[in-house]
Amino acid sequence: MRVRLSGQSVHNELVRRVEEYSGQDLMACYQCGKCAAGCPVAFAMDMLPSQVIRFVQLGLVDRLLDSKTIWLCAACQTCYTRCPKGVDLSRIMEALREIVMFEKGSYINYDAISPRDVMEWPQQAFIGGFRKYAV
Amino acid sequence: MADAENGYSKQVLIVGAGIAGMQAALDIANSGYQVVLVEQWPSIGGHMHQLSETFPTLDCAQCILTPRTVDVGRHERIALYTYSEIEEISGTVGDFRVRIRRKPAYVNWDLCTACGACTEACPQAIPVAFDRELELAKVMASGKVRLVGTGKAIYTLSPQAVPKKPVIDVRYCTYFQKGKCRLCEKVCPVGAIDYEQQPKWIEERVGAIILATGYELYPLEKLGEYGAGQIPDVIDALAMERLLSASGPTAGVMRRPSDGKEPKEVVWIQCAGSRDPEQGMPYCSKICCMYSAKQAMLYKHKVHDGQAYIFYIDIRSAGKRYEEFIQRAMEEDRVLFVRGKVSKVFREGDKVMVWGVDTLTGLPVEVAADLVVISPAMIPSEGTRKLATMLGVEVDEFGWWTERDGNLAPLETKQPGVFLAGAGIGPKDIPEAVSQGSGAAGKVLSLLSRWGGPSDPASE
Amino acid sequence: MKVSYFPGCTLNTTGKGFDNAVRAATAAVGLELIELAEWNCCGATYPLIVDNMLELAAPAHVLVAARNQGSTVTTACTTCYNVLKRTNKFIREHPDERERLNAFIEAEYQGEVEVKDILHLLRDEVGFAAVQEKVQRPLKDLKVACYYGCMVLRPPAEVAYDDPDHPRSLDDLMTALGAMPVDYPHKNECCGAYLTVSAPEVTREMVYTILKSAQLAGAQAVVTNCPLCQFNLDKRQAEMAQFHAGFQSLPVFYFSQLMGLALGLDASEYGWERHYIDVRPLLNSLGL
Numbered sequence A: 001m002r003v004r005l006s007g008q009s010v011h012n013e014l015v016r017r018v019e020e021y022s023g024q025d026l027m028a029c030y031q032c033g034k035c036a037a038g039c040p041v042a043f044a045m046d047m048l049p050s051q052v053i054r055f056v057q058l059g060l061v062d063r064l065l066d067s068k069t070i071w072l073c074a075a076c077q078t079c080y081t082r083c084p085k086g087v088d089l090s091r092i093m094e095a096l097r098e099i100v101m102f103e104k105g106s107y108i109n110y111d112a113i114s115p116r117d118v119m120e121w122p123q124q125a126f127i128g129g130f131r132k133y134a135v
Numbered sequence B: 001m002a003d004a005e006n007g008y009s010k011q012v013l014i015v016g017a018g019i020a021g022m023q024a025a026l027d028i029a030n031s032g033y034q035v036v037l038v039e040q041w042p043s044i045g046g047h048m049h050q051l052s053e054t055f056p057t058l059d060c061a062q063c064i065l066t067p068r069t070v071d072v073g074r075h076e077r078i079a080l081y082t083y084s085e086i087e088e089i090s091g092t093v094g095d096f097r098v099r100i101r102r103k104p105a106y107v108n109w110d111l112c113t114a115c116g117a118c119t120e121a122c123p124q125a126i127p128v129a130f131d132r133e134l135e136l137a138k139v140m141a142s143g144k145v146r147l148v149g150t151g152k153a154i155y156t157l158s159p160q161a162v163p164k165k166p167v168i169d170v171r172y173c174t175y176f177q178k179g180k181c182r183l184c185e186k187v188c189p190v191g192a193i194d195y196e197q198q199p200k201w202i203e204e205r206v207g208a209i210i211l212a213t214g215y216e217l218y219p220l221e222k223l224g225e226y227g228a229g230q231i232p233d234v235i236d237a238l239a240m241e242r243l244l245s246a247s248g249p250t251a252g253v254m255r256r257p258s259d260g261k262e263p264k265e266v267v268w269i270q271c272a273g274s275r276d277p278e279q280g281m282p283y284c285s286k287i288c289c290m291y292s293a294k295q296a297m298l299y300k301h302k303v304h305d306g307q308a309y310i311f312y313i314d315i316r317s318a319g320k321r322y323e324e325f326i327q328r329a330m331e332e333d334r335v336l337f338v339r340g341k342v343s344k345v346f347r348e349g350d351k352v353m354v355w356g357v358d359t360l361t362g363l364p365v366e367v368a369a370d371l372v373v374i375s376p377a378m379i380p381s382e383g384t385r386k387l388a389t390m391l392g393v394e395v396d397e398f399g400w401w402t403e404r405d406g407n408l409a410p411l412e413t414k415q416p417g418v419f420l421a422g423a424g425i426g427p428k429d430i431p432e433a434v435s436q437g438s439g440a441a442g443k444v445l446s447l448l449s450r451w452g453g454p455s456d457p458a459s460e
Numbered sequence C: 001m002k003v004s005y006f007p008g009c010t011l012n013t014t015g016k017g018f019d020n021a022v023r024a025a026t027a028a029v030g031l032e033l034i035e036l037a038e039w040n041c042c043g044a045t046y047p048l049i050v051d052n053m054l055e056l057a058a059p060a061h062v063l064v065a066a067r068n069q070g071s072t073v074t075t076a077c078t079t080c081y082n083v084l085k086r087t088n089k090f091i092r093e094h095p096d097e098r099e100r101l102n103a104f105i106e107a108e109y110q111g112e113v114e115v116k117d118i119l120h121l122l123r124d125e126v127g128f129a130a131v132q133e134k135v136q137r138p139l140k141d142l143k144v145a146c147y148y149g150c151m152v153l154r155p156p157a158e159v160a161y162d163d164p165d166h167p168r169s170l171d172d173l174m175t176a177l178g179a180m181p182v183d184y185p186h187k188n189e190c191c192g193a194y195l196t197v198s199a200p201e202v203t204r205e206m207v208y209t210i211l212k213s214a215q216l217a218g219a220q221a222v223v224t225n226c227p228l229c230q231f232n233l234d235k236r237q238a239e240m241a242q243f244h245a246g247f248q249s250l251p252v253f254y255f256s257q258l259m260g261l262a263l264g265l266d267a268s269e270y271g272w273e274r275h276y277i278d279v280r281p282l283l284n285s286l287g288l
């Protein structure tokens, strides 16, 4: 179906929340793709990091909520380091995760993780993961 | 020359003998006025002298340039000071005092007959600025491959150079560095080599000034993600012009620096340092899309079975017949334009890996390239700020000359009598630089005509 | 030189060997680490949602504890470093948020403490030349790939003390210890970090990219300064050959382990048993 754009649709409440949570100016991104070109996880994503921003620019945040990409972002900051426009994409990813988890709850069920894994993982992975994937 | 009646000098100073400065010089000199043309390089022509062919017509750059440089070189009303710089300027319109410093070439140009014996004899191969400090693979007597520069410690810019006179680069000259050698002196048939040569100072009085100082390229060293200038087969676009040029260091044969092999996969990277307010320059350098398409085309004309990729963000081809030229690169020469900015370039074995993206399909992509050509941002010539301070002329935050009025006085500065032309104002191509050269000349001529006609009777 | 030391949770648990080696090796070169009298977990990720006071509170607590003990605090965990460094910078540069944060954690902290990564201290305060002088058993012939990961490099404006594209502090340290660092392009690529929890197969591929390039450059081992990177690079190799035929494993060291060995210290408590790829064959072959 053709997507109808309107002043109202591109400035919807979800867009506003992404902007507020991330503190990023979405319109600063001129879609060069450098973030996607350097993202070490892009190969596994179902949508490029630059496309994530593009969807938000078009007001189509709802289409991102089922995307694997936001959960695969490792917050490595490669994109932010090289972005010619200084857009911190990892913050946008976090904002989107936040929005999804606010609606749907945790992404990972931490209670289901095997104690063996927990013993093995470095604390920082366990805690860091918890922060990224659970509410 | 001072005019006896009103005390105004009707002589004109032009700084920079690129295509813009030369155009202005010829227009003014042909109108009967005296020109003092100061150029920092040993020969004139500016960057156009380095180019292979020109978009969109694919004219041989040297061929269309040489008649101009020759005209300038032998024009009776153009006093040419090459290998020179402006040391001081004072005064106001009609009465500027200029002190020019002629750098020592260590060769007496009055004696030199440009036979080339010195360069031939010089044992020191060096990377020269004119060839973008390229170093090319060379098989040594021992069988080992070494990277060596394309020039000699005593060199002339090119066989077509005007003036075609050599200079010694003392940083590399064995005699200057180690006190021994003097081979060039031995072979020079006219005794022109002069290791004791001192700088010379020349004072001139001029009524008007044109600043035609042109541009330089953003250094690869500052592009860490693209290899920081440390990978031999990652070169900048001017170096590629030299490799493509029939009068360049490979005589136009397509060879890559590291091992002299013919590159079969060649990648161009656009917007390197341009359109990048975070790490580089915020502006678009305007000409890179065109010259990359040109280079890719020329490459394909030389290497028919090669593949050319141009990684771009947007294609900017807003000139007469420019868009048609881009489309020709795509259709006739099968150049693959990939939409997405490259993020990382690194060496892997004898390949240069390019990590990019095709935003149109949404796929991260990589190319195992044999040669990577970077299109770096254009930046103002190094000495621009210094000149600006001397003259009280403004430059913008990046160092480009500031026009008196961007709309209505684009070739004037706020200083009466000081005019602008060429790529020192901002990135531009040859036709625009030439137009501005003529435009600035027109401005100067209308000023001079107010002070009476040319004082030189020979022009009547 | 004495400096406050924040071990962090990982070095207190799975990374105990790393920690032991850090303490011993730094002491041997005259850098005395004084563990913070009290400390808590830094939170393990820098909060990326603006104004997340809750998540800033944990690292802010650590910074306050550090302030009470001296002017500089160091840590060997790159994640802790990243979190503390960024939090500190945030506190320094945002007076309004600082006030709210202070109210929240009931403290008066303005960002007085300097946060420095341990490698940074070794480079600039101790000096690699001084380290080199203390070397007893040079790591001769060890071709090692230095791996920096993300946390000490990005974002550069906030955390980097090295070139984010071509870092060299670890390489220079290894040279000082007598090893031969190899030049390879992926020393700053991400290993997958906490994706190891949620998408281990993705981490495996990221690790493969890094290790393959290190091997291509001739590395016999990898050395890193990040405990999570060490885990990912090491652990993911176990199943690597299943997915990448012919893959040869590479031991993955902490820099402090190699430093301790080169300085001739007793290395028995360096946590060798926690390595997934056995390091002993290589060490034996080098006579270390």
Ligand SMILES: Cc1cc2nc3c(=O)[nH]c(=O)nc-3n(C[C@H](O)[C@H](O)[C@H](O)COP(=O)(O)OP(=O)(O)OC[C@H]3O[C@@H](n4cnc5c(N)ncnc54)[C@H](O)[C@@H]3O)c2cc1C
Residues within 6 Å of the ligand: B015, B016, B017, B018, B019, B020, B021, B038, B039, B040, B041, B044, B045, B046, B047, B048, B051, B053, B054, B055, B056, B084, B085, B086, B212, B213, B214, B215, B216, B237, B238, B241, B287, B291, B294, B381, B382, B383, B384, B387, B421, B422, B423, B424, B428, B429, B430, B431, B433
């Ligand atoms: C890779 C590449 C390919 C290109 N290909 C094309 C093409 O195909 N077609 C096209 O139209 N354009 C092309 N261009 C653009 C072209 O090079 C410029 O438009 C043109 O050279 C501008 O001329 P200019 O005289 O303004 O400046 P320049 O050519 O830069 O000349 C300025 C001169 O001033 C001198 N100078 C500078 N400062 C001082 C000083 N302080 N004192 C004394 N002398 C000084 C310099 O040495 C230089 O000789 C290309 C550019 C690049 C980078």
Ligand code: SF4
Residues within 6 Å of the ligand: A028, A029, A030, A031, A032, A033, A034, A035, A036, A050, A053, A079, A082, A083, A084, A085, A086, A087, A089
């Ligand atoms: S690198 Fe920056 S400007 Fe380019 S697409 Fe990504 S976020 Fe947008």
Ligand code: SF4
Residues within 6 Å of the ligand: A035, A038, A039, A040, A041, A042, A049, A072, A073, A074, A075, A076, A077, A078, A079, A080, A089, A090, A093
């Ligand atoms: S921060 Fe996330 S989106 Fe950006 S490069 Fe790293 S993994 Fe990719």
